[in-house]
Amino acid sequence: MNVSRRFVLLGTACAAVVGAVMTTTPVLAGSAVGSDAESKALLLRMVRVMYPHANFSDAPYQRSCEAILGAANKSIGQAVMFGQGMAELKAAGFAEMDDAGALAHLKSIEGTDFFQLARGTVIVSLYNDAEVWETLGYEGPSFDQGGYLNRGFNDLDWLPDPRITEL
Amino acid sequence: MSTIANDEAAVVIIGSGAGGGTMAYELTKAGIPCVVLEAGPFLKPEDYENDEWAAFGQMAWLDARTTSGSWRVAKDFSGLPAWLVKAVGGTTTHWAGATPRFLDYEFKARTTYGEIEGATLLDWPIDLAEMEPYYARAEDAIGSTHTNGRSPLPANNNYKVFANGADRVGYTRYATGPYGTNAEPYDGRPGSIQDGFNFQGDKHTSKWSTAVREIPRAIATGKCDLRPESQAVKITHDASGKVDAVLYVDEDGNLHRQAARIVCVAGNSIETPRLLLMSDSNRFPNGLANSSDQVGRNYMRHLTGSMYAWFDKPVRMYRGETMAGIIKDEVVNDPSRGFVGGYYMETLALGPAFLAAFIEPGMWGPDFTNMMDHYSKMAGMWIVGEDMPQATNRITLSNSVTDQWGLPAPNVHFDDHPNDVAMRTYAYEKAEALYKSVGAIGTHRTPPYPSTHNLGTCRMSANAEDGVVNKWGQAHDVPNLFISDGSVMTTGAAANPTLTIVALAIRQAEAITEMMTRGEI
Numbered sequence: 001m002n003v004s005r006r007f008v009l010l011g012t013a014c015a016a017v018v019g020a021v022m023t024t025t026p027v028l029a030g031s032a033v034g035s036d037a038e039s040k041a042l043l044l045r046m047v048r049v050m051y052p053h054a055n056f057s058d059a060p061y062q063r064s065c066e067a068i069l070g071a072a073n074k075s076i077g078q079a080v081m082f083g084q085g086m087a088e089l090k091a092a093g094f095a096e097m098d099d100a101g102a103l104a105h106l107k108s109i110e111g112t113d114f115f116q117l118a119r120g121t122v123i124v125s126l127y128n129d130a131e132v133w134e135t136l137g138y139e140g141p142s143f144d145q146g147g148y149l150n151r152g153f154n155d156l157d158w159l160p161d162p163r164i165t166e167l
Numbered sequence: 168m169s170t171i172a173n174d175e176a177a178v179v180i181i182g183s184g185a186g187g188g189t190m191a192y193e194l195t196k197a198g199i200p201c202v203v204l205e206a207g208p209f210l211k212p213e214d215y216e217n218d219e220w221a222a223f224g225q226m227a228w229l230d231a232r233t234t235s236g237s238w239r240v241a242k243d244f245s246g247l248p249a250w251l252v253k254a255v256g257g258t259t260t261h262w263a264g265a266t267p268r269f270l271d272y273e274f275k276a277r278t279t280y281g282e283i284e285g286a287t288l289l290d291w292p293i294d295l296a297e298m299e300p301y302y303a304r305a306e307d308a309i310g311s312t313h314t315n316g317r318s319p320l321p322a323n324n325n326y327k328v329f330a331n332g333a334d335r336v337g338y339t340r341y342a343t344g345p346y347g348t349n350a351e352p353y354d355g356r357p358g359s360i361q362d363g364f365n366f367q368g369d370k371h372t373s374k375w376s377t378a379v380r381e382i383p384r385a386i387a388t389g390k391c392d393l394r395p396e397s398q399a400v401k402i403t404h405d406a407s408g409k410v411d412a413v414l415y416v417d418e419d420g421n422l423h424r425q426a427a428r429i430v431c432v433a434g435n436s437i438e439t440p441r442l443l444l445m446s447d448s449n450r451f452p453n454g455l456a457n458s459s460d461q462v463g464r465n466y467m468r469h470l471t472g473s474m475y476a477w478f479d480k481p482v483r484m485y486r487g488e489t490m491a492g493i494i495k496d497e498v499v500n501d502p503s504r505g506f507v508g509g510y511y512m513e514t515l516a517l518g519p520a521f522l523a524a525f526i527e528p529g530m531w532g533p534d535f536t537n538m539m540d541h542y543s544k545m546a547g548m549w550i551v552g553e554d555m556p557q558a559t560n561r562i563t564l565s566n567s568v569t570d571q572w573g574l575p576a577p578n579v580h581f582d583d584h585p586n587d588v589a590m591r592t593y594a595y596e597k598a599e600a601l602y603k604s605v606g607a608i609g610t611h612r613t614p615p616y617p618s619t620h621n622l623g624t625c626r627m628s629a630n631a632e633d634g635v636v637n638k639w640g641q642a643h644d645v646p647n648l649f650i651s652d653g654s655v656m657t658t659g660a661a662a663n664p665t666l667t668i669v670a671l672a673i674r675q676a677e678a679i680t681e682m683m684t685r686g687e688i
Contacts, residue, residue: 050531050532051532051535051536052533052536053536053539053540055540103532103533106532107532110531119529119531123523123524123531124220124523124524126523127519127520127522127523127524127539128219128220128519132519133518136519136539136540136542136543137542137543138518138519138542138543140217140218140518141217141218141364142217142362142363142364142486143217143360143362143364143370143371144217146360146362147360147361147362147363147371148323148360148361148362148363148486149359149360149361149362151486152324152486153323153324153361153487154321154322154323154327155324155483155486156324156327156328156481156482156483158480159327159328159331159605161322161327162322162326162327162330162331162334162341163330164320164321164330164342164343165313165319165342165343166313166339166340166341166342166495167339
């Protein structure tokens with residue numbers, strides 16, 4: 001299932017995107033909205049402030065940014081809305097804000113369709129990323145490795161082994 | 168597999184999950200030919216994915232649905248009121264496997280709890296004594312651990328935290344089951360390899376589902392005509408008011424008519440009332456079997472809520488069975504707690520993908536990422552308790568939204584009853600105390616997920632004016648129409664519903680067989 005489908009299901013702004021799916025990617029001046037280097041850097045900064053993990057590299061965030069751009073360019077309506085949001089982020093000087101200021105700024109725009117498109121997309125892409133799983137200590141698919149029967153399903157050793165049946 | 172002609176009046180079963188799949192096996196085993204109409208595809212264990220979102224996209228019921236009411240699901244997941252499966256096996260493909268029985272007082276909710284303002288409580292027309300032999304048969308079918316000599320599942324990491332906490336706060340009734348996953352080989356299926364991913368279908372088939380047991384066995388009788396990707400859209404009736412056929416749409420959008428001698432509807436508590444409401448006619452202008460105006464009403468979803476707690480040491484809750492721990496101490500009716508009815512606490516583990524989406528929908532920022540950073544040190548439990556039936560919590564047909572076939576989408580309206588709110592708050596406090604007793608450095612109260620337990624909407628009642636079906640699941644208004652799923656639940660009890668759905672289906676299949684033998688239907 002692609003990210004935008006999940007966003008439709010999960011996002012609070014889903015009504016805005018249902019029925020607006022286009023078969024072609026709309027373009028502004030020959031390229032998809034938000035795809036220039038400056039916009040991508042700004043979007044990366046926004047996503048890192050939105051979901052700050054000190055030990056994540058830029059790579060999974062960048063993959064989430066690509067997912068946002070994919071969702072944003074699904075329709076003319078989305079692209080126009082998204083382009084406006086990016087322009088306003090730039091105009092507010094978001095790129096130059098420190099972490100606290102950037103967080104406060106995002107808080108001030110969290111009710112906008114622009115923010116919710118980004119948030120609703122990142123939440124289903126950033127944590128569905130194999131590199132992120134590894135960083136968080138999640139081992140992913142297990143069946144092909146024989147499950148966890150011999151790979152630590154019961155290796156917790158800082159509590160006593162409890163009984164498993166009722167008395 | 169047998170082929171039954173469209174003009175041959177057969178027993179037609181709509182749905183192949185816990186109820187429909189069990190009906191198909193029990194009836195065909197008794198020599199009765201059945202057509203099984205299943206809206207989804209026949210996914211096999213080799214098709215299942217060890218990946219949360221990929222599996223969700225593969226099997227979740229994603230047809231158009233709408234929501235209303237004050238429940239948070241309507242805000243956070245407005246198009247996804249319930250987390251159900253559209254595939255052969257229905258939601259048994261997805262279920263985690265807990266199999267507690269209902270308790271006797273839970274079949275007598277109105278008598279036990281008394282008059283509760285705003286609640287439409289009613290006693291079931293059956294009780295535990297009548298259900299006990301069927302519960303035993305259902306447990307044997309499912310292979311429930313801890314019952315009839317079957318081995319318990321071992322303690323996984325999540326259970327170790329849960330059970331030690333239970334002990335420290337004074338609970339005594341905790342165990343790793345009963346669960347519908349084999350601890351050791353049973354019934355031709357292997358013991359668990361603790362691979363997790365129960366919610367995604369179990370590739371190893373240690374977990375019971377009708378897709379791996381009842382449906383293949385029904386087909387093996389030579390009496391079952393299973394039609395996947397065949398969605399029932401209308402039940403028709405003859406001049407006498409008996410149902411005579413089911414119209415269904417195949418994967419290519421072609422409409423078919425299957426003649427029916429008996430129809431058993433098992434589409435879960437959203438699709439079942441939707442189908443009855445869509446089956447209106449001049450004779451039944453408010454929908455089929457709806458002279459009581461009870462079709463769609465008293466929708467219940469269990470209390471639910473989750474508690475995630477994190478520690479300064481590793482837990483790795485995702486290793487092993489998704490759900491394999493249960494505390495029963497709070498399943499009593501003790502109004503001094505501030506609410507009627509009880510609740511179970513059950514271990515639950517999600518991967519990072521689902522945890523991020525569900526731990527606190529809509530949340531972002533450093534407090535959110537702090538929780539996610541503790542993923543490998545996190546333990547989790549689910550709270551599942553009895554919610555109050557309310558006439559206004561109901562499934563209706565949308566006036567504005569249609570599905571891919573142009574049929575009205577179901578709207579799911581839900582408001583918490585004050586009893587639900589009081590129980591949830593109390594349960595969260597108890598869950599926090601449990602985890603803090605074993606050293607939790609942080610906890611989070613996760614709100615209910617899209618509903619996995621969908622109950623009521625065609626409730627069983629002694630009197631025809633109070634409900635939709637009688638004690639056999641037979642429609643009060645239409646003698647050859649049966650409801651064979653959790654829709655018939657008069658009240659929800661605290662227990663996970665699948666075992667009871669299976670037990671009711673075994674009992675109903677026996678009753679139908681006898682009624683057919685006697686020539687009554």
